[in-house]
Amino acid sequence: MLVEEIMKDKVITLPAEETIGTALKLLNEHHIRHIPIIDEKKHVIGIVSDRDVRDASPSIFEEDTDPEELKNPIKSIMTSPVTTVHPLDFVEEVASIFYEQEIACVPVTRNEELVGIITEKDMLYTLIQLTGTHVQSSQIEVKVINRPGILPQVTQVFGKRKVNISSVLIYPYKPDPKYKIIVVRIQTMNPLPTIEDLKSEGYEVLWPKMPGMLS
Amino acid sequence: MSCHSGFVYSNDFTNYRFRDDHPFNQMRVVMTKELLDASGFLEQQHMIKPRLATEDELALAHSKPYIQAVKKAGMGMLSEEEGMEYGIGTEDTPMFKGMHEASQLLVGSTLSAIDAVLEGKVQHALNLGGGLHHGFERKASGFCIYNDGAVGIKYIREKYDYKVLYVDTDAHHGDGVQWAFYDDPNVCTFSIHETGRYLFPGTGNVNERGLKEGYGYSFNLPIDAFTEDESFLHVYESAFREIVEFFKPDVIITQNGADAHFLDPLTHLCSTMKIYEQIPRIAHELSHQYCDGKWIALGGGGYDIWRVVPRAWSQIWKVMVDQTPFEGDLPEVWVNKWQKKAPVSLVTSWEDPPDACHPIPRRKEITEKNEKLLEKALQLIHNQKKYNSM
Numbered sequence: 001m002l003v004e005e006i007m008k009d010k011v012i013t014l015p016a017e018e019t020i021g022t023a024l025k026l027l028n029e030h031h032i033r034h035i036p037i038i039d040e041k042k043h044v045i046g047i048v049s050d051r052d053v054r055d056a057s058p059s060i061f062e063e064d065t066d067p068e069e070l071k072n073p074i075k076s077i078m079t080s081p082v083t084t085v086h087p088l089d090f091v092e093e094v095a096s097i098f099y100e101q102e103i104a105c106v107p108v109t110r111n112e113e114l115v116g117i118i119t120e121k122d123m124l125y126t127l128i129q130l131t132g133t134h135v136q137s138s139q140i141e142v143k144v145i146n147r148p149g150i151l152p153q154v155t156q157v158f159g160k161r162k163v164n165i166s167s168v169l170i171y172p173y174k175p176d177p178k179y180k181i182i183v184v185r186i187q188t189m190n191p192l193p194t195i196e197d198l199k200s201e202g203y204e205v206l207w208p209k210m211p212g213m214l215s
Numbered sequence: 216m217s218c219h220s221g222f223v224y225s226n227d228f229t230n231y232r233f234r235d236d237h238p239f240n241q242m243r244v245v246m247t248k249e250l251l252d253a254s255g256f257l258e259q260q261h262m263i264k265p266r267l268a269t270e271d272e273l274a275l276a277h278s279k280p281y282i283q284a285v286k287k288a289g290m291g292m293l294s295e296e297e298g299m300e301y302g303i304g305t306e307d308t309p310m311f312k313g314m315h316e317a318s319q320l321l322v323g324s325t326l327s328a329i330d331a332v333l334e335g336k337v338q339h340a341l342n343l344g345g346g347l348h349h350g351f352e353r354k355a356s357g358f359c360i361y362n363d364g365a366v367g368i369k370y371i372r373e374k375y376d377y378k379v380l381y382v383d384t385d386a387h388h389g390d391g392v393q394w395a396f397y398d399d400p401n402v403c404t405f406s407i408h409e410t411g412r413y414l415f416p417g418t419g420n421v422n423e424r425g426l427k428e429g430y431g432y433s434f435n436l437p438i439d440a441f442t443e444d445e446s447f448l449h450v451y452e453s454a455f456r457e458i459v460e461f462f463k464p465d466v467i468i469t470q471n472g473a474d475a476h477f478l479d480p481l482t483h484l485c486s487t488m489k490i491y492e493q494i495p496r497i498a499h500e501l502s503h504q505y506c507d508g509k510w511i512a513l514g515g516g517g518y519d520i521w522r523v524v525p526r527a528w529s530q531i532w533k534v535m536v537d538q539t540p541f542e543g544d545l546p547e548v549w550v551n552k553w554q555k556k557a558p559v560s561l562v563t564s565w566e567d568p569p570d571a572c573h574p575i576p577r578r579k580e581i582t583e584k585n586e587k588l589l590e591k592a593l594q595l596i597h598n599q600k601k602y603n604s605m
Contacts, residue, residue, distance in 0.1 A: 136349075136356060136390070136416035162306045189307050189349070189357040189387065189415040190238050192480060207413055208483055 004087035007116035021070030046078030132167025137185035253546035265324030275369035325363035338508035346515030380464035385472025386482035388419025472515030473527035491527035495534035
């Protein structure tokens with residue numbers, strides 16, 4: 001999946017000369033946590049998060065209704081340079097950036113110009129879509145030997161029945177690296193015939209388990 | 216106390232039949248009726264003959280193009296491709312001859328049950344032919360073509376303007392009914408089911424609470440796989456009592472899927488017949504306490520039609536008639552008749568044998584998890600109580 005498919009293209013931005021007070025107002029009004037700072041060519045020159053703004057604001061215990069701190073320019077607290085991504089990047093790469101750089105938002109630029117934004121929330125939503133849990137389905141977990149060509153062999157069993165696969169995930173079988181687990185979500189209320197087919201093809205079905213056989 | 220109750224039944228319920236080897240089998244309704252006959256608790260005066268739902272009534276909860284598609288499918292005139300768009304012709308809900316009429320009767324039977332109760336002819340009514348809770352506005356799903364519960368509740372809202380509490384104890388989430396009333400504050404839905412992490416339809420998370428005006432009127436208890444009687448009954452009864460007190464309905468509709476039993480082939484809960492003794496008792500008591508007895512009970516899932524469903528469903532009727540469940544041995548005449556047809560050994564008593572279900576290794580953890588879930592499911596009610604008392 002590409003960044004352009006999940007990015008938001010309506011981005012709330014600020015010029016570097018705007019005040020911290022304006023940023024605070026925008027964050028509250030739009031229920032957002034990041035504001036890219038741009039120049040007149042729409043190039044991203046910095047970014048501020050809600051925490052940067054709060055750190056730069058007076059304590060809520062102060063009684064001053066018009067504090068000086070909020071009149072400072074936003075460029076005094078913005079983070080720069082900014083990690084950006086391209087609309088044609090993979091969503092998975094964004095997930096790695098979030099994880100490695102411990103950030104939760106990246107602006108999306110094309111020819112240096114800001115065209116969108118992706119936040120942690122967009123990533124999580126995409127993850128939900130990738131796992132297939134947003135559509136009606138039953139989950140089957142099959143233990144398979146870790147070797148090339150195993151996936152088409154398994155999915156072929158599903159193809160025999162008229163059941164639609166809504167998602168497939170593959171992850172390592174922890175007790176033994178010689179195996180993997182294929183998790184398939186299929187759009188059926190009655191997975192039993194498919195499970196029977198899998199078993200008769202010699203696959204070990206880890207889930208569903210019959211009650212009382214919990215390992 | 217003996218309550219005046221009605222039993223909706225027609226031999227034609229068995230016309231709703233996908234295929235011989237399909238798990239949804241309405242012979243279970245016939246077997247239940249015969250079990251009640253043999254037990255001497257069903258009399259002619261109890262019987263309510265169901266009517267057919269009209270197309271306008273079906274359209275209360277279903278789109279007209281979908282109804283037309285079902286009609287065409289039943290006449291063999293719907294292409295495979297067209298059918299897919301409406302969820303018809305899949306492995307779960309294959310097309311069959313006369314499927315519109317067969318489904319129309321199941322909806323009509325629920326409407327007959329509703330009218331009998333709301334016109335005051337009986338206090339409670341049981342329609343085991345209904346409870347098809349996965350049907351959507353324009354899509355068949357999970358063995359359900361028309362959603363009799365959703366049509367019935369819309370019908371009540373329109374004709375009687377009553378507040379409806381819908382309680383669903385099927386092991387699968389009651390998604391079709393929930394989504395049909397997700398933004399409606401006059402219909403409160405409560406479903407207890409096996410968690411959707413693995414099981415169809417996958418929804419029914421505890422934080423599905425409703426939308427817009429309907430926020431706070433959808434309740435879900437997605438209990439863990441392998442949950443046993445005690446934990447099931449505790450979270451279920453606690454939630455039902457709090458929800459009914461909070462919502463104060465005018466009428467209660469229960470969906471009584473009998474697939475949370477450990478013998479059911481499609482689910483992974485570990486309950487025994489004990490929960491099917493208590494489920495109707497709780498509904499009965501609360502319907503009298505809050506709704507002047509107005510209670511309509513529907514069938515639902517249930518895929519061990521030999522050993523589980525007839526016993527479980529008979530208990531609903533017994534409780535409707537005289538408050539107490541059956542106990543002891545099943546009538547011999549019934550056991551002898553059906554044992555000849557059954558591929559498994561029938562259970563011959565109302566209760567399950569004490570050692571029938573294997574002990575569950577993670578019982579403590581599962582119980583604890585379900586308790587936490589209960590707390591989360593009722594959080595809004597608890598918050599409201601807390602702030603109102605401040």
